[in-house]
Amino acid sequence: MPDLSAPSISYLGLAPVLIVLGAACIGVLVEAFVPRHLRWNAQVSLALLGTVGALAAVILVAGRNELTAARAVAVDGAALFIEGTIAALGALSILMFAERALDPAKSAFVASAALPVGSSADRKLATAPYSQTEVFPLASFAIGGMMLFAASNNLLVMFVALEVLSLPLYLICGMARRRRLLSQESAVKYFLLGSFASAFFLYGLALIYGYSGTVDLGEIREVAARSGASDALFVTGLALLIVGLLFKAGIAPFHAWTPDVYQGAPTAVTALMASCTKVAAFGAILRLLYVGFGTSEWTWRPLIYTIAIVSMVVGAILGITQTDVKRMLAYSSIAHAGFLLVGVIALGDAATAGRGLSSTLFYLLTYGLTTVGGFAVVTLVRDGDGEATHLSKWAGLASRSPLTAAVMTLFLLGLAGLPLTSGFTGKFAVFRAAIDDGAWPLVVVALLASAIAAFFYLRLVVLMYFSAPAEDGPTVGVPGLPTTIVLAVTAAATVILGLAPGAVLDLAEQAAVLVG
């Protein structure tokens, strides 16, 4: 038997992922050995250290273009931009996890997840001042998995990363302190449907391997270019892979889990899922379609084109019928996933190469920041049962707390894509790239969907400002330092990226490099 030579690994290139996963591993040890009264602070600082450290590492390695660990992971502009975005949004979500001031029990997470809901022990612990601090290492694992998911140049690593990001999310979805049954139901739904989607991805992976004899995205592209892409194995495999990814990104018609899970999960976890998971899934979609299947564009372009339309229309129209703020934001995320697919379509042409990619990267950043902000405001509006998410409860909020209503209005305008907000810049960039690419019918649909979606965002604004406040309306909590930081950062980003997006757009432009 010949000697084995271990593959060379660029630890610097992998540093962002390794830092987050390392922080998660240390977090598990902290959980085991640190006494309970010290755990919360230790876990929060560790998780923040991991995500912020990863962001710093991304800035440090920016500019590298290489494949490492036997071509398994790409370290290139797009991967680093997405890793940085996930690290930043992840840090903001961790800050929301760490909020102590809003809930009277000092945390949004349950004290003991193993206790049956409503048992006497559970009721006794309902106001206990401690909670399951495992959520922090689990969130770190999820964030690390997301970063690797978007950077993997190999279908097998992509699949394992998909599981690494999903499994912790399934768990932390079910760990809300209030409305535990709803939270557990959302976790079970997400778990069952997520496993189903993973199975689709795995099936597609097997068929693509059967077709090409490799799981490496670059080699798949070469095989597809050599032999033509009309093979049934190839088309079926690609379709199944796309189904798995569309599920994770919450794109219609694979969106059915999104509203229920977004509503049931603790709001901080919803913010993590709505921002980071979406960014990671789109990172993987971009890499899969352009690195792996870039030469066989005409097999997937019509599919993505149709799905973009379906997702925009479903998200915008069903969003109107919602009566719950979290569900409304969930449908908004489905519509935004459709807008992002418009950017994915726009990457195809050689003449505009890069513009579709850079505009999608920029849109992901703006959308993620605005959505985290929106969910942060949702955590503030509370009544006796926890967060008051029914729309009727939000009536006349502006007279109770003008500042909260103003901040929420800013985020809603950003999501609607009104000028002078980051949402407008992002949409403009994506739509312009699509028009340059000749996909103007898609842009027309996207504009109509934006207009429909703007209706339900603005309806909430009208409700907050022009309705009489409800008699037994909710109170607006005074956020502690973590949520204040989140709100300040996301609100500032929504304004700045709307007024002066030049620097970040340039950064996205430079980052629009895919190797493989």
Next chain:
Amino acid sequence: MSHAAVLAADVVSSGEAGAFWVLGPIALAGAIGMVLSRNAIHSALWLVLTMLSLGGFYFVQQAPFLGAVQIIVYTGAIMILFLFVLMLVGRDYSDSIVETLRGQRVAAILLGIGFAGLVGGLIADATSGVESVGLAESNADGGNVAAIARLLFTDYLLAFELTSALLITAAVGAMILAHIEHESGSRPGQKEQSIARIKGPRPQTLTGPGVFARGNSVAAPALLPDGSVAEDSRATGMKMRQPPAIASGSIDDLDDVTVDSGANRDGVPT
């Protein structure tokens, strides 16, 4: 693996084809049986059949390592864990017959068959007439096990290492969902319980259940020499049977005892 087998690897022999036609229907029957069984234990056992057949397939296709792993890990470990869980949760859980979405079952069956037909047909179409290649070379250098080891520690090193994150998450998750942390001092430990028992009025163990010619269930109380029931032999949380009336001793009385409602015969907790 023998040298001759390696040389002949690229040809599908008649033995291999025969094994396929024997194992294939068995695997399929197991899969169908698993879906159709009402009893969860039966489902699990059907699945064992499918997995064993899959292990057989791997052996036939000259992947002995994969075949052994399939049987040891999947059939041996994972399915047995399944059975443990089913036994712990209770084996008589039947399907809910309430459809929350009308027509869901029919739609699911039709779409499932349609999807299976589509994918199966496409794969059959794509693989018919394809010559198998590459088996000889991938098994050439030290055989199957060495080839897998080489791939695991070179090309797929990162995927292999990454699964550790998955395993840690799974372990932490199991702890979160199953482990209840008790405040220290909130309930007596083993030591406190022993001390309390020794200090209490009754340091010795409680009387066991009665053992009679026609029943030794825990639900049968023990009798004292005078024929009365030993009260401390009654088990808690369980409906006790009538003691056999030995003192008054007629055969009819004994029958009354043993032919009580079937549900209680095994001391099912009430």
